[in-house]
Amino acid sequence: MSSASTPPDQDPRPPAAEPDRRGVTLQRATAGVREGLGRAGAFLSTPAGRTEPLLARAPKRWMRLLPLITALAFVVTLIPVTTQVLTNDYGVSGGLAGALGVAQAAPLLLAVSRPLAAWCIMIAADVLGAIVTLSMSNDRPAPWTAMIIVGYVVVCLLLSLRESRLTLLGIWLVTVVVSLVLGAFRDDGSQDTSVLLIVLSGVALLLGALLRERGDAQRRLIEQETISEAERAQRTLLEERARIARELHDVVAHHMSVITVQADSAPYRLDGLPDAAREEFGSIAASARESLTEMRRLLAVLRSEDTPGERAPQPGLSRLPHLVEATVRAGVPIDLSRPELSVLTQLADVTPAVDLSAYRIVQEALSNVMRHAPGARTTITVTLDEAHLLILVVNGPPTEAPDSLEHSGTGHGLVGMRERVRLVGGTVDAGPLPDGGFRVAAQLPSSRRNPAPHDHPRDHRR
Template sequence: MSSASTSSAAEPRRPAPEPDGHPGPLRRAAATVRDGLRATGAALWDSAPSTEPLLADDPRRWVRRLPVLVAAGFIAILIPVTVRVLTHDYGVNGAVAGALGVAQSAPLLLAVTRPLRAWWIVLVADVVGAVVTMAADPGHLAPWTAVTIVGYLVLCCALALREGRRTLLGIWLVTVVAGLVLGAFRGAASQDTGLVLTVLSGAVLLLGTLLRERAEARRRLVEQETISEAERAQRTLLEERTRIARELHDVVAHHMSVITVQADSAPYRLRGLPASAEEEFGAIATSARESLTEMRRLLAVLRSEGAHGERAPQPGLDRLPHLVEATARAGIPIDLSRPELAILRQLAEVTPAVDLSAYRIVQEALSNVMRHAPGARTEITVTLDSTHLLVLVVNGPSTESPGPLESGGTGHGLVGMRERVRLVGGTVDAGPLPDGGFRVAARLPLVPKGSGTA
């Protein structure tokens, strides 16, 4: 036999690696178990303590105080019961029984803020108590007494409400190992309680984990719904502002067109103008035309989302009779107060922005009546005082069941009304009435804020 073959025979046989170079299934399983035990140990030793009490996030005051009250109640019951059981049933010295009762029960108050730290203390105390009871009287329940099991289960409830799954798994595994090791030294005549604590602690930890995760999922869902509602309200507001901007484009474009025509025709209407004046009018006309071009580009941006807007001239208060007639045909009885001739002349001098806003407010109010109070009698009042245009829309309670929502409005109801009123510097008051109806009252300045007077 050659030397090469001798040395190869002397070497220990190693498992052949798999064809792809990865370790075999046994090695992978062992590595998984090793990593799991290492992570569990790290979770038990390195878990950062929390200083916030259990249920501290609950808005109800009595719920926030409940963990402390429950822990104090169990401590007040378990300490004297533990002392009595250890002294009378197991014959343990009174001083030792008192120390064990305090060590096993008092940490429940610490568990309100630091359940994992309390568990370490209780675990050591329970193990010492098991050794003491088995040495004093090996014929009774072993290794855990009934009082020990109750206190440990209460502590498991606090742990399940605070710690993660990996930490809770490590706690349960330590409980199982401690029960098996101590159970091996119990007396033959004693009844084994290690299995009881193993099953009950596992059930409590599992149930508490499920309840906590369900509560966290509901809390995250509420937070997400709150965020979505805020985003939806913001999107509605931006859409309404964009809609108003598209409508006001026609109003502003009309004024710019008038400026352009007046500036272009000034040299022909006004004879004898100096050359400098004609150049000034020409510059004004050029600037107005450039402004109109930029406004068309702005309108194209506002309509880029697919909203094509209305091509017809924007309506005003002079269109109210037509709006009332169309709404009445839909089954809404409406009374429109008609202003006197003098007021009509004043209405003719209302700025286009106020005129359009007043019309849209009435339109949205009637649209809401059709949606939410079909068949309700509605009264529309338009009046003027020295400085403001007053618009009042009042409807009574519904006489029919609400049908499918109509889309006759141009905006988003009260949001659109408030934005239009804010645009011209007015105020609006909208709300339900005691009889079940609804009231919308708008007060619009005849001269919007920030505008000059001739």
């Protein structure tokens, strides 16, 4: 929402009480941690069935490469360690130990994008390695070596971030059955590692699944918020256009009524009119009355019957002192600078639509000062030259903490200003100031010539 005030993402001036400030700081820190966890889950998780690499949706390139670099680090570490341990501790030949090391560690690179296929390769290589180590009679840990456990837990973690609950449960049950069967063939003097693999793989699958589901929920929430925000913006735009249409009816209807009266009375006011001219005036009056009827029929759709205040005459810049006085009574100090009376009479050259739009822009700016920057000193400047009516509303930083219910706003401010200036062919510029205040500047045409509408007025969203 555009407003003549401190933007919502800017911290308001803190309250005087120290405990309140500490409480607000703690709440913000907690909210930041929750948001960070949610974003991490959204990045780490990938919907089931996708083959894109892990963190493929991360915003930065180094983050997208991080899973592959990590997997490569595990592979480079596990292959030589596995080869050395199998050769020195278990008595496996060097060639077979190297082949087992590659078969057990290399699938981690594939697991970055296709963890289920990598697990199938790894479980077969791990079972083969366990059979080889069990065939060597020694008192070393069996059936799983420490390197197998490390690699298997890593691939389980990658699996849990990609696969469904049913698939993860099946993988863990296979792990349990294979571990118990192979553990039954180990020597009595060796250390049993089957239970350790069962527990660690289960914990990795569970934690990864929880993180993935949290990321999926966060992703769905973001998508829903995006849709809701788009719908809210469209609804706000339509509401503001309907409001402008209702207000313009009162402006246009006055001129149409004058045309009707003048056309009806012309044959009586002007002597010697030919019959063709009388018929022309009668046709003009009939067309004007028909246009008024159509406008009233349209207004019945646009105007809600429960808002009788909208039937009052539409205000203009002549009502600006009353608006300022009411705002000052609400606690906002305002300095109003406007043309002298001799110059102010030139506002007769301003169209009613421009006059109404100028008043509404100032009204919305002051409303947002009270909502977002209570107590801030505000300056309103209205100047008039040969071609433009210039309006400038500038407020300083708030002197009081804004109401939490009002601080969020409704989004009508910028939409209303943009639609009004586009209607009359003007421009608007709104944005925050370095000192914490806000500035709204509007330039509207001051003559009755038809301006070319600006399809893209300059503005800044807050």
